[in-house]
Amino acid sequence: MIKNRYIYYILALLGLLIFCMQITKYIKKYDSKKKNELNPGIIAKYQNILNKKDDLSKRYDFLQKDNDDLLVILLRAESTRAKEFFPNGYKVHNTPYFDKFQNDIGKMVNLPHLYSLRNGTPIAVAHMLTRFKEHNLQSILSEKSVISVFDSLGFETAYISSNDFSIGGNANPLKTIILEAKHQFDEESIDMKKNEYNIAEGLNGNDWISSLQFLRMYDQGKFDKKSFVVVSQHAGPHEPYNYHPKSFNKFQPTCDAGNDFVYNCSKEEILNSYNNGVMYSSYLFSLVMEKVKDRNAIIIFSSDHGQSLGDDGDYGHGYMASNMMSQNQRNVASFVWMSDKYIQQNKDKFENIKQNSQKYLTHSILFHTFLDCANIESDIIEKERSLCSTKLKSDTKKEFYSDKKI
Numbered sequence: 382m383i384k385n386r387y388i389y390y391i392l393a394l395l396g397l398l399i400f401c402m403q404i405t406k407y408i409k410k411y412d413s414k415k416k417n418e419l420n421p422g423i424i425a426k427y428q429n430i431l432n433k434k435d436d437l438s439k440r441y442d443f444l445q446k447d448n449d450d451l452l453v454i455l456l457r458a459e460s461t462r463a464k465e466f467f468p469n470g471y472k473v474h475n476t477p478y479f480d481k482f483q484n485d486i487g488k489m490v491n492l493p494h495l496y497s498l499r500n501g502t503p504i505a506v507a508h509m510l511t512r513f514k515e516h517n518l519q520s521i522l523s524e525k526s527v528i529s530v531f532d533s534l535g536f537e538t539a540y541i542s543s544n545d546f547s548i549g550g551n552a553n554p555l556k557t558i559i560l561e562a563k564h565q566f567d568e569e570s571i572d573m574k575k576n577e578y579n580i581a582e583g584l585n586g587n588d589w590i591s592s593l594q595f596l597r598m599y600d601q602g603k604f605d606k607k608s609f610v611v612v613s614q615h616a617g618p619h620e621p622y623n624y625h626p627k628s629f630n631k632f633q634p635t636c637d638a639g640n641d642f643v644y645n646c647s648k649e650e651i652l653n654s655y656n657n658g659v660m661y662s663s664y665l666f667s668l669v670m671e672k673v674k675d676r677n678a679i680i681i682f683s684s685d686h687g688q689s690l691g692d693d694g695d696y697g698h699g700y701m702a703s704n705m706m707s708q709n710q711r712n713v714a715s716f717v718w719m720s721d722k723y724i725q726q727n728k729d730k731f732e733n734i735k736q737n738s739q740k741y742l743t744h745s746i747l748f749h750t751f752l753d754c755a756n757i758e759s760d761i762i763e764k765e766r767s768l769c770s771t772k773l774k775s776d777t778k779k780e781f782y783s784d785k786k787i
């Protein structure tokens with residue numbers, strides 16, 4: 382009996398030991414995922430492609446003036462179209478978190494006629510950061526983006542995304558563009574176990590971690606000096622419109638059918654859920670705006686592409702939708718927000734943006750606008766494509782006013 386009891390003790394001890402070893406292994410595995418930035422394997426894979434790209438900062442001269450504490454931010458929204466966007470006059474108040482930034486804190490100038498060049502995320506976002514006037518994937522893949530230009534001028538550069546890096550496979554041109562930034566974060570590299578800023582967390586989407594990471598870096602002093610930062614969302618009001626927390630379900634009734642939303646929800650339910658998603662997105666981006674309100678800051682908010690909500694006979698965007706790039710999928714919710722400090726120092730640019738705000742434009746203006754509005758001078762900057770210039774030309778191509786085949 383005594384002998385048997387010892388065997389039981391030894392077996393129990395062994396069991397405990399194996400259990401502890403498994404737990405340690407699991408914790409180690411989990412911790413190795415908790416990287417601060419992108420993992421080296423991913424970087425190595427795409428660095429080679431990046432190295433072959435034409436570096437505009439080496440080919441052109443750039444002169445910068447009075448930029449010591451300038452903060453330039455692209456708030457990249459997802460699937461948010463211009464028509465149902467409260468700042469553009471939409472009757473539903475779906476962006477209440479932006480209200481105070483209209484006139485009370487800095488100034489917001491809406492861009493109701495800004496169009497994306499594509500309607501799928503990776504290529505549409507690549508166009509927001511490169512200088513090409515028309516869509517051409519080979520061009521995007523051949524040249525570095527505006528991030529490298531800012532980087533070469535001593536700006537702190539960061540690309541903080543809820544998941545832009547993981548979508549689109551190898552053909553995703555964003556994978557190399559993101560690497561141009563000094564700091565890159567995606568949903569795997571942001572520690573989302575902690576939410577020290579008490580940000581309302583999405584139910585199914587991780588957009589909230591982009592704002593979380595921005596706030597962390599800002600408070601760590603990473604953007605104290607001149608900086609160019611991309612804060613990028615992936616979920617937003619993307620179909621099936623269920624990425625936001627339930628507490629943001631202000632507009633009722635909602636569509637709760639998940640991926641079967643087209644078959645199981647009315648247009649009204651889909652639109653309500655879409656509006657709730659837009660509201661949550663505005664809440665997340667407002668946290669960034671609140672943080673930088675006292676800085677010399679200029680922010681461009683723009684969605685990568687729009688969205689079909691059933692009203693044009695289609696649902697979704699890009700690859701999910703038909704091969705038509707309808708206006709709804711290209712006319713994107715957009716605005717420029719400037720802090721009081723930026724406006725004081727750049728009165729002419731503020732006036733020019735206001736004067737230009739009603740023009741018909743595409744995302745191809747952003748490259749030139751970022752640089753020009755940051756008081757950078759260079760032959761590469763086309764004033765006809767800068768919101769901060771008196772020379773900005775409205776694009777009068779017919780395709781902006783009608784649905785266009787891809």
Ligand SMILES: [Zn+2]
Nearest residue numbers: 459460502685
């Ligand atoms: Zn998208």
